[in-house]
Amino acid sequence: MEKENLRLDEIIREENIVFHKTSLLTDKVFSYCPGCGHGVVHRVIMEIIEELGIQSDTIGISPVGCSVFAYDFMNIDMQQAAHGRAPAVATGIKRCWPEKYVFTYQGDGDLAAIGTSETIHACNRGENIAIFFINNGIYGMTGGQMAPTTLSGMKSSTTPYGRDTMLMGNPIKMTELVATLPGTYFVTRQAVHTALYVRKFKKAARMAFENQKLKKGLSFIEVVSNCNSGWKMSPLQANRWMEENMLAFYPPGDIKINGELIKKT
Amino acid sequence: MADIKLMKGNEAFAEAAIRAGCDAYFGYPITPQSEVLEYLTAQEPHKRTGMIVLQAESEIAAINMVYGAAGTGKRVMTSSSGPGISLKQEGISYMAGSELPCLILNVMRGGPGLGTIQPSQSDYFQATRGGGHGDYYTPVLAPASVQEMADFVRLGFELAFKYRNPVVILSDGIIGQMMEKVELFPQQPRAVEFDQSWVTTGKTPDRERNIITSVDLDSARQERHNQDLQKKYQNMREHEVRFESINCDDADYIFIAFGSASRICQKSVKIAREKGIKVGLLRPVTLFPFPAKEIKKLSKQVKGMLCVELNAGQMIEDVRLAVENNTLVALHNRMGGMVPTPEEVYHALLQKFSIE
Numbered sequence: 001m002e003k004e005n006l007r008l009d010e011i012i013r014e015e016n017i018v019f020h021k022t023s024l025l026t027d028k029v030f031s032y033c034p035g036c037g038h039g040v041v042h043r044v045i046m047e048i049i050e051e052l053g054i055q056s057d058t059i060g061i062s063p064v065g066c067s068v069f070a071y072d073f074m075n076i077d078m079q080q081a082a083h084g085r086a087p088a089v090a091t092g093i094k095r096c097w098p099e100k101y102v103f104t105y106q107g108d109g110d111l112a113a114i115g116t117s118e119t120i121h122a123c124n125r126g127e128n129i130a131i132f133f134i135n136n137g138i139y140g141m142t143g144g145q146m147a148p149t150t151l152s153g154m155k156s157s158t159t160p161y162g163r164d165t166m167l168m169g170n171p172i173k174m175t176e177l178v179a180t181l182p183g184t185y186f187v188t189r190q191a192v193h194t195a196l197y198v199r200k201f202k203k204a205a206r207m208a209f210e211n212q213k214l215k216k217g218l219s220f221i222e223v224v225s226n227c228n229s230g231w232k233m234s235p236l237q238a239n240r241w242m243e244e245n246m247l248a249f250y251p252p253g254d255i256k257i258n259g260e261l262i263k264k265t
Numbered sequence: 266m267a268d269i270k271l272m273k274g275n276e277a278f279a280e281a282a283i284r285a286g287c288d289a290y291f292g293y294p295i296t297p298q299s300e301v302l303e304y305l306t307a308q309e310p311h312k313r314t315g316m317i318v319l320q321a322e323s324e325i326a327a328i329n330m331v332y333g334a335a336g337t338g339k340r341v342m343t344s345s346s347g348p349g350i351s352l353k354q355e356g357i358s359y360m361a362g363s364e365l366p367c368l369i370l371n372v373m374r375g376g377p378g379l380g381t382i383q384p385s386q387s388d389y390f391q392a393t394r395g396g397g398h399g400d401y402y403t404p405v406l407a408p409a410s411v412q413e414m415a416d417f418v419r420l421g422f423e424l425a426f427k428y429r430n431p432v433v434i435l436s437d438g439i440i441g442q443m444m445e446k447v448e449l450f451p452q453q454p455r456a457v458e459f460d461q462s463w464v465t466t467g468k469t470p471d472r473e474r475n476i477i478t479s480v481d482l483d484s485a486r487q488e489r490h491n492q493d494l495q496k497k498y499q500n501m502r503e504h505e506v507r508f509e510s511i512n513c514d515d516a517d518y519i520f521i522a523f524g525s526a527s528r529i530c531q532k533s534v535k536i537a538r539e540k541g542i543k544v545g546l547l548r549p550v551t552l553f554p555f556p557a558k559e560i561k562k563l564s565k566q567v568k569g570m571l572c573v574e575l576n577a578g579q580m581i582e583d584v585r586l587a588v589e590n591n592t593l594v595a596l597h598n599r600m601g602g603m604v605p606t607p608e609e610v611y612h613a614l615l616q617k618f619s620i621e
Contacts, residue, residue, distance in 0.1 A: 082329065088327075088332075089336075091326075121321075
């Protein structure tokens with residue numbers, strides 16, 4: 001026993017630590033369900049801000065939804081927006097502080113339903129901001145109702161027999177839609193359920209912040225995520241279901257880079 | 266030398282915004298206030314002072330741009346008319362809840378619904394009772410001239426920052442559209458140094474992060490926040506009441522009217538005085554806080570008070586509360602864009618109080 005402890009002491013040394021929690025995440029315990037993607041997305045965005053050294057120049061907008069209290073976890077200046085209005089709020093901030101870094105953090109109900117107008121027009125004006133769009137195909141916080149992104153046939157608390165597209169329309173692909181607007185400079189779809197996807201997302205998130213210096217338009221990063229509690233699945237089941245269904249309809253990958261469409265939408 | 270111009274009320278407001286050192290304006294076209302946005306875009310204030318002017322995709326977007334911009338601590342504003350102001354209420358409520366300063370101009374038109382583009386004062390309730398959801402008030406300034414359309418920009422910003430609260434300028438289609446001579450105050454520089462202790466600038470190592478929000482799910486804390494807000498509104502009631510009193514000292518009868526209706530009543534006072542009837546005019550300049558004390562005082566010395574309004578009779582409720590049955594209170598009103606003549610108001614006075 002004593003021998004083992006000694007060995008651990010030797011291993012756990014500052015020079016051996018390969019993972020640090022970024023100082024830009026507070027010590028507040030996440031309010032998110034175990035297995036939810038929000039925590040990883042929060043961490044990656046905060047890591048990027050730390051690595052770029054732009055904490056003192058960054059302002060984030062938290063939405064309405066599960067991430068309404070993002071400011072409890074992100075150790076940066078933040079403003080909370082009304083449901084769907086984050087791109088307008090970000091526009092107001094960025095126009096007043098054109099040299100600062102401004103990003104919104106929104107869910108699919110927020111961005112693709114009630115805030116569609118604000119989203120499209122901020123993209124169309126080419127506001128030099130970043131939009132992080134967390135798409136789990138459902139309204140998570142209010143208890144799993146149908147979102148515009150809910151897949152055809154997918155069950156939710158307001159489509160208990162599955163989404164009937166004849167009645168409720170088809171799931172909307174906001175990311176492909178905004179990619180067609182000249183005001184968007186970088187449009188991509190990512191995920192965070194495996195280490196490989198997290199690495200790719202981090203690269204995209206870095207680009208979203210670096211692009212703001214160029215003043216060439218808006219960066220739009222969709223993150224396809226799970227909602228295991230809303231989907232009524234275990235975290236593992238949810239990730240598997242997401243891979244098989246969500247990613248099949250919302251394929252990950254870059255759509256527009258440096259203002260050029262690289263993928264047919 | 267005084268800088269005197271002949272301008273529309275809406276234009277005077279826009280020019281005064283530039284001169285008051287406003288940092289940003291976010292608007293959306295709606296009659297009868299579109300001249301504000303048109304004048305500002307024509308003036309290119311980004312060249313004059315660096316002021317930002319942006320036409321938003323909707324009134325909802327405009328007020329949320331104001332909300333974001335106000336969070337940076339700058340002097341920001343928007344303008345609209347009834348239907349657009351209704352759309353802005355969500356944002357105004359958020360700003361009241363998160364205690365952000367801003368200026369909102371409502372150039373009132375007749376309602377309800379799409380109503381009419383003709384002038385009206387029918388948004389009195391909406392403006393003086395907060396307007397959106399939740400327990401809050403905003404100071405409400407009621408200009409009665411093109412001069413006041415200009416002057417109240419400066420006063421409005423002063424109050425907005427003094428109390429960190431949205432301020433409403435409640436104008437109407439007459440004041441917004443009519444042309445009068447206006448003496449413009451000189452250009453003030455935009456504030457370069459201002460209190461940044463609470464605003465979003467980016468967190469620096471020497472301070473905690475700044476968070477602008479109105480949400481708090483802890484009921485005890487939310488109640489304390491509401492109590493603090495109510496204290497602030499009480500403070501406004503005690504310190505910010507403004508009114509104009511014309512010929513009230515010896516009056517037997519008093520007109521009570523604000524904005525364009527008060528201009529009509531000024532003439533009615535003259536007509537009555539020429540006929541030997543002692544009439545005065547009490548014009549509330551702030552509708553919230555309401556000059557209740559002054560009206561109560563007057564109610565003890567007069568035979569009657571006639572509220573003259575371009576609505577179904579909204580301000581009269583505040584007058585009745587102030588008067589406490591000390592005297593007779595009557596209403597003469599027009600609606601839907603109709604405007605009474607001074608003679609009509611004079612005759613209404615005779616009829617309501619059976620003056621021979």
